[in-house]
Amino acid sequence: MTATRATLLAGIGVLLLVPSAFGQPKPLFPEQAPASPQPSISPGFQPEITVRQLDAPGAVGTGRSQDQAESDDWGSTPATVIEQLLAALPDDPADPNVRRLQVELLRTPTPAGQESERLLAIRLRRLVDLGEAEAAQALLAEAGPYAARSPGLAPEVARLDLASGQDVDGCAAASASPSAGLDEINLFCAIMAGDEDAALVLQNALRATDSLRDQPFGALVGAALRYGDADAIDWSAEVQPVDLALADHLSIKVPADAVATASLPAVARLSVDPDVAPAVRAAARVRLDDARGRFTTVGPEATRLRAIAAPEERARALVQLWRDLPDAGKRLADLPQLGPIAATITPRAALSEEAAVLAAILLAMGEEGAALLWFDMLEVQRRDDRRQADRLAVLMILAGLIDPTRMPPAPDGLFAADDAVWLTAGLAGQNLPLSAPWRTVLRPFPPPEPAAPAAMLARALVGLSSGDPPSFARGLAGLLAIDRAIEARAVARSSVIARLHG
DSSP: OOHHHHHHHHHHHHHHTSOOTTOSOOOSSTTSOOOOOOOOOOTTOOOOOOOOOOOOOOBTTTTBOTTSOOOOTTTTOOHHHHHHHHHTSOSSOSSHHHHHHHHHHHHSOOOOSTTHHHHHHHHHHHHHHTTOHHHHHHHHHHTOTTGGGOGGGHHHHHHHHHHTTOHHHHHHHHTTOOOGGGHHHHHHHHHHTTOHHHHHHHHHHHHHTTOSOIIIIIHHHHHHTTSSOGGGOOTTSOOOHHHHHHHHHHTOOOOGGGGGGSOHHHHHHHHHOTTSOHHHHHHHHHHHHHHTTOOOSOOHHHHHHHTOOSHHHHHHHHHHHHHHSOSHHHHHHHHHHHHHHHHTSOOOGGGHHHHHHHHHHHHHHTOHHHHHHHHHHHHHTTTTOHHHHHHHHHHHHHTTOSOGGGOOSOOTTTSOHHHHHHHHHHHHHTTOOOOHHHHTTSOOOOOOOOOOHHHHHHHHHHHHTSSOHHHHHHHHHHHHHTTOHHHHHHHIIIIIHHHOOO
16 A cells, blocks of 8 residues: 555544534434444554445435425324325325325325334335335335334335335345234245245145135245146236235246236336236236326227228217216226327317217317317307207316306206216316306315315315215315315316216
8 A cells, every 4th residue: 555545544534533513323213323432543543444335314204315305295284194194095096187196195205203104104005005116115215224124114115125026125124024914925935035844834824814815826825835736826816016926936927917907016016027028018017007097099999990081970989989988987098099089080060969078088188279179169059059069168167268157057958967966076176156056966065174285185185086076076175275276177177077978
């Protein structure tokens, strides 16, 4: 070592050992011991220095690292109330707008406090259940490098690791927790470690309590312990990440048709697994995109409609297809296929009967300009067919595109009873003026309870996914109360229009 380098290293060593002006750091976890007092060193001592990356631990449980600004979205909401609100969120919101708001809420930092680690566990679980493994990993990273080693978070970290395809890390996390909810994961980990005795003990214990799923996990375990056959595996049952982890360990190929019935956490794993067949990975990505509202723009229905050369015939076939779709979820899923086709059809008098439905499809897609062209056409023809113009006027008001004074005086003769109820919910929830005949259609609903913005958003999301029109209206009102008028309009437009029977 040269003299210059020796002098430099000695200087670095002294700087590293200078005590902090803020005193000794406090541990974030019990296993993280406080720094011990620094020893005195003689001027001639030349230490051996190992340079490594240092991560500053974050505020565990809040989803907030130390260099992030604190969020006051939850305000002074007690941890027990936050826990109840997060637990009540919908499992898989049908409306993509609601889903995006829910992911945003789960990423919102919670206040630091005694229950912060418990709240982080709930947020991780809900994100994993939505198939948002990447968002959950980011949330865990924001909590600091020691969060993944916390026994209190071990069950959720293990599930997240398996959903992300990190099986070794998942087993390491599971070994840190005695949680009964990890029984299947512990059995998988015993098999992966080659400990057949422990695996048999765990399997018998699960069978004794009727806690072992027969398919596909039970059949996979049988193949692993050599008393069953891989041909007995039924992939039509709901697939979980632990099933895929065990299949990977056994080099058993997952068929493409398993994607259709797999849980969203399992779909998230398949979508990034380089070892599954490309067709399986592609199918998983399509299903995950569907869940996030990024629906495919191609499909058999779109292909069939595009093959119809005559625009009027194509328009009528499109309207009939929309009316025949069984529910709002299917309509929302098919919108990216049907919307572009509706946009290719020019407004014309011959399609006056279909105009309101064609415009509704365009509105639900967010194609406001194209929908306005149909409305303008019907307004010109209003003397000849006032009913069609009035029907579409209600949808245009719902979407915030025309003045509410154009509202027809009553829904009678325009809409079926169920459609009138949902339209009134969408309008009343946005605080739009309604006449008495419209107001009487919907049961009265109480105004949103004043609370911190995040708490109001959580309650709004529950109402928006409830399937109950007054609760839906209250959910929209909750979004308005926290300055989310644009989101409220988007939810009202897509959720209500998709429910109408045409």
